[in-house]
Amino acid sequence: MAFLPQKVQLYNPLPATKLENVREFLQLVGSYLAYLQALGIEEMPAWPEIKSFLELDPLVPTTLEELEAEIRRCRKCPLHRTRTQAVPGEGPCPSEIMLVGEAPGREEDLEGRPFVGAAGKLLGKMLSAIGLSREEVYITNVVKCRPPGNRTPEAEELQACRPYLARQIRLVKPRAILALGAVAARSLLLQQVPLSRLRGRPYEIDGIRVVVSYHPAYLLRNPAAKKAAWEDLQLFRSLLSGGAR
Ligand code: SF4
Numbered sequence: 001m002a003f004l005p006q007k008v009q010l011y012n013p014l015p016a017t018k019l020e021n022v023r024e025f026l027q028l029v030g031s032y033l034a035y036l037q038a039l040g041i042e043e044m045p046a047w048p049e050i051k052s053f054l055e056l057d058p059l060v061p062t063t064l065e066e067l068e069a070e071i072r073r074c075r076k077c078p079l080h081r082t083r084t085q086a087v088p089g090e091g092p093c094p095s096e097i098m099l100v101g102e103a104p105g106r107e108e109d110l111e112g113r114p115f116v117g118a119a120g121k122l123l124g125k126m127l128s129a130i131g132l133s134r135e136e137v138y139i140t141n142v143v144k145c146r147p148p149g150n151r152t153p154e155a156e157e158l159q160a161c162r163p164y165l166a167r168q169i170r171l172v173k174p175r176a177i178l179a180l181g182a183v184a185a186r187s188l189l190l191q192q193v194p195l196s197r198l199r200g201r202p203y204e205i206d207g208i209r210v211v212v213s214y215h216p217a218y219l220l221r222n223p224a225a226k227k228a229a230w231e232d233l234q235l236f237r238s239l240l241s242g243g244a245r
Pocket residue numbers: 071074075076077078079080086143144145157160161
């Protein structure tokens with residue numbers, strides 16, 4: 001008898017009896033957490049197994065709206081204590097193009113939208129220079145809550161928030177990603193090297209083309225880098241038209 005290779009289906013629905021067990025288990029956990037909350041306990045230490053379980057991508061399909069709501073409720077890292085609100089991202093879904101920045105700044109934190117204010121205006125100009133409009137791209141950041149004083153996100157914050165970006169990419173299904181700034185570039189390419197060494201050439205992650213460039217906020221402070229940013233945009237444009245292989 002021939003054995004067929006086993007097919008793994010990520011979204012295989014659970015049998016009804018198992019679903020009942022899962023529901024029962026979640027209800028129990030829910031009542032226990034409500035009990036702890038009633039006692040005034042807001043946080044509990046998590047041992048490594050729990051931490052890694054919480055960071056797993058759930059196998060259940062989610063819509064972008066559900067994911068954005070989950071991000072707004074998130075308290076996985078200390079940034080939830082200082083934010084006004086989380087900034088999940090905005091734009092069409094699916095979208096051929098995705099832009100990824102570092103983290104919300106002061107205005108983004110107040111408005112709940114990514115890339116507003118002076119950096120957002122410059123981003124709009126950069127996009128229109130290559131024939132794109134803000135409305136046709138999905139825009140987000142690696143870290144969804146503002147670090148106090150706009151400091152660079154810490155390793156713990158990046159690690160806690162990065163799974164959201166992975167899930168957004170899965171849902172938005174972009175053909176190409178423009179990573180803006182060192183934090184976005186390193187988070188996507190998993191390379192701890194300076195931005196100047198990452199930019200200037202295309203990458204590919206799971207079939208998605210990636211180009212790295214400077215963050216608009218950096219360009220506002222360092223106008224001399226605009227020439228290099230323009231070259232990056234040209235490279236990105238040529239990828240979108242099917243060039244630069
Ligand atoms: S920065 Fe990310 S992980 Fe931290 S609280 Fe905000 S959404 Fe959650």
